[in-house]
Amino acid sequence: MIDILSAALLLTGAFFFMAGTLGLLRFPDIYCRLHALTKADNLGLGFVAVGLALQASSWSARLQLLLTWLLVLVAAATVAHLLARSALREGIEPVRMLADRAHGDPDDAA
Amino acid sequence: MGIPMTPLEWGLDATVALLLVGLAGRILFTRDLFEATVLFIAFGLTLSLAWVRLGAANVALAEAALGAGVTGALFLTAFHRLARRGLAHPLDRQRYRADELHDRSSRGRADRGDDPKPALLDVGILHGPLWLRASMALAGLAVTGGIAARLLTLADRPPSLPILVEAHLAETGVSNPVTAVLLNFRAYDTLLEVAVLVVAMIAVGSLDRGSRAFVRDPEELEEDPVLDALSRLVVPLAGVAAVYLVWVGSHGPGGAFQAGALLAGAGVLLVAAGLMGPVTEGAAPIRALAVMGLAIFIAVGAGSMPWTGSFLAYPPGTEYGLILLVEAVLALSIAVVLIELFVDVPAVPHVDPALAKVDPTGDPLGRRISPDGAVIRNPDEER
Amino acid sequence: MTPLTLYALAGAGIFVLGLVGTLGRGHLFWKVLGVNFMGSGAFLILMAASPRLPGGEADPVPQAMVLTGIVVAVSATALALGMALRVAVRTGRPYLSEDLPTKTPEPVEESDVESSPDRPPKDRAGGEESTAH
Structure with a gap:
């Protein structure tokens, strides 16, 4: 029973990793890609961590898994923030803004 | 490991091995330095995965922190330096005849008005005449084939050295065989390797005497509360983990090199976030910390000679304490040397x-x- | 073929790729990268070709050697990168002058080489006078 639950959680995690990677490859600009990658991968890692915690032999191992996940959450959020900020500073415009400007919508483009 | 296992595990190993070779090929043959740098970090992390699969957790720890972390940071900052001087855009795709290439490299394509950047040419044997490239490819294939043939015909020997290590492990004072090899059986090697580190730091520091520059210019550095918060959270954790790694190294995966690598990673984060520094090469405390590991190692090795009669042999009964002492100081020194390398390598004076x-x-x-x-x-x- | 052999073969491939990159690329950063790959390939072979212990753990002796090898490789990389960076900044070119193809000297053309001002002319002269290949 636990094995099945754990396998289901791991597969769900893998699905979110796939989705994140798909977003990285298919989304139009760096901001969307960061969004897809950070959000989906953090969730995916959470599922993997829970799935592994079910298999873990001790509570200390489960705690380590939890701490690892939290640390990755914080690091990924910071890295995404830094990447997006330096992209903005380099003058890369979000794709929505470009599209709005192309359609002559002065409110959004401003 | 060693015996073929489930197809799933075999598939995982095949994927990792192929990924390693593919990444290496892509990195070495791309014309985009930034791509090469980022993929190099990915290669380091993949290699770390390979070490885990090979049953070498001790090595995997060091590879992730050093091979991917510190080396990657070194290449990134060096790339940044090149980019600020306009020397880091992707190399010119075209292959020139020698005459044409020479004209372009000295004049720059900027003068022709078709490219705002001066041409950065892709030169070397790989862009030489066809016969040269062909013979290089053939030679490479021949060397690979030779090594592969030897590897495939390697007889399945029973392990011999590990049995010796196992047999004498009780005499070393530690129960992690890797630490026993590093600090007891082959302590001479380790001592000299630490010396290499110190020499490398001195050499890098003397590349630009008198023009010490901090890796981040103050005007370039902006307040970033998010990065600050991450550093303040991660660096103390890394400190705790490093102390743990030194302690656990006596009976499990861990030790001075892994702890030093982890501390160095934390230090590099501090320097990159602008929270530490300016670190100067001339600072006496830094230099003292950097050589302290080597000094204590030699002192312990020489100091116990009256009891043992030979250099780097620990008197019976004191092994555990002395190894732990040497490891703790070594970890600190390795971290300081690596941080200093990270600060000094990109410190190129501005050429006006x-x-x-x-x-x-x-x-x-x-x-x-x-x-x-x-x-x-x-x-x-x-x- | 066992996974061990697989990794050893990958190590051989990475070593040779690194060798080709070191010898074949002119850009100094790729030369440093190439030497790094040669090291990684050698480490992989060393580790994968050593026999396993009964528990699947790798032989501690090559583990210790690779561990210190990684640390030494980082320090050597730092030194090489520091020197490559200084060559690039001071000559305005991230290559060694031997890697630039030489052409038969034409003194008339030598005078109009003043396009990148951050490079002292004397370095460029050094690059042009060298006879490589």
């Missing part, structure tokens, strides 16, 4: 084009040198 024109035949940096040997930074100061 105006000054280079003033005195092109003098100092290679184009600086003016006054009669008393001081560098004149601003030509107007002279008057």
Whole structure:
């Protein structure tokens, strides 16, 4: 029973990793890609961590898994923030803004 | 490991191995330095995964922190330096004849008006004549084939060295065989490797005597509360983990090199976030910390000679304490040396084009040198 | 073929790729990268070709050697990168002058080489006078 639950959680995690990677490859600009990658991968890692915690032999191992996940959450959020900020500073415009400007919508483009 | 396992595990190993070779090929043959740098970090992390699969957790720890972390940071900062001087855009795709190439490299394509950047040419044997490239490819294939043939015919020997290690493990004072090899059986090796680290730091520090620059210019560094918060959270955790790694190294995966690598990673984060520094090469406490590991190692090795009769042998009964002492100091020194390397490597003095024109035949940096040997930074100061 | 052999073969491939990159690329950063790959390939072979212990753990002796090898490789990389960076900044070219193809000297053309001002002319002269290949 636990094995099945754990396998289901791991597969769900893998699905979110796939989705994140798909977003990285298919989304139009760096901001969307960061969004897809950070959000989906953090969730995916959470599922993997829970799935592994079910298999873990001790509570200390489960705690380590939890701490690892939290640390990755914080690091990924910071890295995404830094990447997006330096992209903005380099003058890369979000794709929505470009599209709005192309359609002559002065409110959004401003 | 060693025996073929489930197809799933075999598939995982095959994927990791193929990924390693593919990444190496892509990195070495791309023309985009930034791509190469980022993929190099990915290669380091994949290699770390390979070490885990090979049953070498000790090595995997060091590879992730050093091979991917510190080396990656070194390449990234060096790339950043090149980029600021306009020398890091992707290499020119075209393959030139020698005459044409020479014209372009000296004149730059900027003069022709078709490219704002000066041409950065892709040169070397790989862009030489066809026969040269072909023979290089053939030679490479031959060497690979030779190594592969030898590896495939390697007889399945029973392990011999590990049995020796196992047999004498009880005498070493530690129960992690890797630590026993590093600090007891082959302590001579380890001592000299730490010496190599210190020498490398001195060499890098002397590349630009008198022009120590901090890796991040203050005006370039902006307040970033998010990065600050991450550093303040991660660095103390890394400190705790490093202490744990030194302690656990006596009976499990861990030890001075892994702990030093982890501390160095934390230090690199601090330097990159602008929270530590400016770190100067001339600072005496830094230099003292950097050589302390080597000094204590030698002192312990020489100090116990009256009891043991040979260099680097620990008197019976004191092994555990002495190894732990040496490991703790080594971890600190390794971290300081690696951070110092990270700070010093990109510290290239700014070459002012105006000054280079003033005195092109003098100092290679184009600086003016006054009669008393001081560098004149601003030509107007002279008057 | 066992996974061990697989990794050893990958190590051989990475070593040779690194060798080709070191010898074949002119850009100094790729030369440093190439030497790094040669090291990684050698480490992989060393580790994968050593026999396993009964528990699947790798032989501690090559583990210790690779561990210190990684640390030494980082320090050597730092030194090489520091020197490559200084060559690039001071000559305006991230290559060694031997890697630039030489052409038969034409003194008339030598005078109009003043396009990138941050490079002292004397370095460029050094690059052009060298006879490589």
